[in-house]
Amino acid sequence: MGLSKVSNIEALVKQIKEEMLPDIDPYSFVSASAYDTAWLxxxxxxxxxxxxxFKECLEWVVNNQTKEGCWGECVDAIDTLSATLACVIAIHKWSIGANNIKRGLDFVQENAEKILRKTEDHFPRWFTIIFPGMIELARKVGIQLAFPSQLNSFLLDIFHKRQLLLDTEELIGNQYYPPLLSYLEALPPSYDVSERDITMNLNADGSLFQSPAATASAFMATGNERSLSYLQTVVGRCANGVPPTFPMDEELIRLCLVNQLQRLGLANHFTHEIEEILVQIYRNYKTLEWLDKASNNIVDVGIQLHKDSVAFRLLRMHGYSISPRHFCWFLNNQEVRAQIEENQGYFTISMLNVYRATDLMFPGENEVEEARSFSRKVLEKITLKDSSLASTGLNKM
Incomplete structure (x- = not known):
């Protein structure tokens, strides 16, 4: 590598350290959700x-359309279709950005078939609920959607699958997580959700399942002051687009930052900053060493398991002495194991990180071996249900 390139890298690293890392705001490293920002x-x-x-959210939507005409991080991902429709609806509502609307609709209409056929017959539950909801809402507000005729039967099948979900699932039930109410913004008008259904299920912070999109819809339906306060907090904390969930575990964000720096091969440029983060994480884990981490709340379980497995892997990689019980605690909790088995899709990321953590197993660590076996079985079941995950390599473990 030439000296000029090395100098450029060093200059960029210095700039990042000066501008981003002194008083780190963890949320500055979280990707914005175009879908949720559009709803606000x-x-x-x-x-x-x-x-x-929230004018700043509307400005974000207008200014963050890709050159292809869509919104989202990956132009050929199915979530891009829902996000793009939501952004088009938001812009249309305020009668601005005619060119943004045209480009967004052109993208959806020209690319929907290609994107949908990639995941044919294996659509995630959330997509089966949200995508038809965005199509319906777009048409309700007068946006003309003209999909290719060869896609009609495909769309009808998605709408049919959604109806099956609506007919078989309860608004708030234990069978699936997150429940239907967490997709309030995408539920059809025919699905009668009362104001009481909404207010009775608000979190203490005023959110609906900590979802900015669902909470925005809840506030527009009820005018609840706690929901408004939640939305104001989200926007005040996340100025550059809102995340898909709020609040988030800030320790987990920092751990993911360290993990990403290592995956990108940049860790050597941030050794001091990484060590500062890991020292604090290690201190926290030693302080909480004897506390029971188990929780009956499925969200808490998923986040805790994700964080603990990433922390275990990174701390062992950096030479810290850490016991496997810091991430294997779930094995001795039958209720948690049952939650994972019953909501495998929700725990995909957690189980993947558990599996990765077991790569740093020492001889004789039987509980780590058990965690590896358990997470592998869950991941294999997920890949059988969703062939679109095959490209991640899970089926080759």
Missing amino acids: AMVPADPDQTCPM
């Missing part, structure tokens, strides 16, 4: 709906 952009500031309450 739809919230009106007054009953007459003359202007948006």
